[in-house]
Amino acid sequence: MTPDQEVRQFLGSGDRDVLASDWPGDNVMSRVEAAERAMKQALIAEVRRRAKGGHLPRLPPGLDPSRFAIGKVAPMVRGLFPSREQEAVFRVFEGSLKFVTRGNIERVLIQMHSLETAWTIGNLYLGSLGLPGLDDKPVRLVGLSEETSFFVSMAYFEEKDPFADYVVHEAAHVFHNWKREWAGLRHTRRQEFLLPIAFAKRETFAFACEAYSRILEQAKSRAERLRLHATYAAAYIPDCDGVDRYELADILAEALAARNGWKRILRRCSPPQCSSGQAEKGQELLAGSPTGRTEYASERTARGDPEERNQSHGRGCQESDPGHVSGAAHLESAQCGRASGRR
Numbered sequence: 001m002t003p004d005q006e007v008r009q010f011l012g013s014g015d016r017d018v019l020a021s022d023w024p025g026d027n028v029m030s031r032v033e034a035a036e037r038a039m040k041q042a043l044i045a046e047v048r049r050r051a052k053g054g055h056l057p058r059l060p061p062g063l064d065p066s067r068f069a070i071g072k073v074a075p076m077v078r079g080l081f082p083s084r085e086q087e088a089v090f091r092v093f094e095g096s097l098k099f100v101t102r103g104n105i106e107r108v109l110i111q112m113h114s115l116e117t118a119w120t121i122g123n124l125y126l127g128s129l130g131l132p133g134l135d136d137k138p139v140r141l142v143g144l145s146e147e148t149s150f151f152v153s154m155a156y157f158e159e160k161d162p163f164a165d166y167v168v169h170e171a172a173h174v175f176h177n178w179k180r181e182w183a184g185l186r187h188t189r190r191q192e193f194l195l196p197i198a199f200a201k202r203e204t205f206a207f208a209c210e211a212y213s214r215i216l217e218q219a220k221s222r223a224e225r226l227r228l229h230a231t232y233a234a235a236y237i238p239d240c241d242g243v244d245r246y247e248l249a250d251i252l253a254e255a256l257a258a259r260n261g262w263k264r265i266l267r268r269c270s271p272p273q274c275s276s277g278q279a280e281k282g283q284e285l286l287a288g289s290p291t292g293r294t295e296y297a298s299e300r301t302a303r304g305d306p307e308e309r310n311q312s313h314g315r316g317c318q319e320s321d322p323g324h325v326s327g328a329a330h331l332e333s334a335q336c337g338r339a340s341g342r343r
C-alpha cells in the first residue's frame, strides 16, 4: 500500500500499520514519525472539510467547564472518599473536562498523542454537528476519557434522555483509570488506583453513577426516586456490551435505598476479593501494574444499534488487566447504546 493509500485507509477506518512499513525513511522511528505526521494533518483537514455548515449546540453562556466538572463530581468524591483524601481527588479533576467545540477541535486533535484517539474524537465532533463520522456511518459516541481528561460532545446540551450525564459517566471512568500515587495519595500494591473497580464492571459502574447522579438531581422524595428508577429500568437502561441490564437496575435500586448510594455502587462493582467491608471504605485495590502509566480510553455513546456496537475501529481502549503487570492489554472499547435518547 502506498503512503497515500494508507492515509486514506486511516481516515476512513481509523486503522493503520503502526510500524509504517511501507513509508520511506531510514529506520522505523523516522517512518513512523512521517506516517503519523501525515495522518494527523490529513485527519485535521478532513474533519475541517466535513464540519463545514453543521449545526453545533452552544455552550450555555458563562459556563466554566472546570467549575461545571467539579460540581458534577463533587457528590461522587464526597460519597466515595474519606474527607482527608477529597481535596487531592478534586485536584485530579481540575481542567479535566473538555467540551469539543468548533474553537478547540483542531487544538484537541493536534495535542492527542494517540492517532486512534484523535480519529475517535474527530468522529465525536462530527457527530455533535449531526454529521456522519469519518467512516460515513452515524456517530453515537458522545464522550471519551483518557487518563484524567474527558472529552464530551456538545450534544450534551441537547440531550433529551433524563438519565444521561456523559460528564458524570466519563468522570466515573477516571476513578479506575488514575493511580492514587499520581494523585498524591497513600498507595500500596493493593491500593493502586483511586477506586477498586473490577475490570468487567467498569461500564456498569459508570452507568450506575450516571443514572444515580441524575435521579438524585431530579427527585425530591423517596417516592420520586422509586418512580424514576422504575422509568429508567423500563425504558432508559442502556443496551451496552458488557453491561448486565438486570444487574445495573438492581445496583441502582440498592443505591437508592441506601444512605450513601455511591458506596453501594462501588461495592457492587468492586473485584470479588474487595466486595465485602473493605471495598466500601473505597480503599483497597487489585494488585496491578507496578510501573508505567496505564493508558486507558473509554467511550460513551448515546444510542447505538447492534451493528454499530459490533464495529471495530482499532481505536484505543487500553488498560491493564487486573492483577497483571503493565503492558496494557489492548482491548476494543465496547460500543454502548441506550434504548432511547437524543438521537
Ligand SMILES: [Zn+2]
Pocket: 169, 173, 203, 206, 298, 299, 300
Ligand atoms: Zn463508559
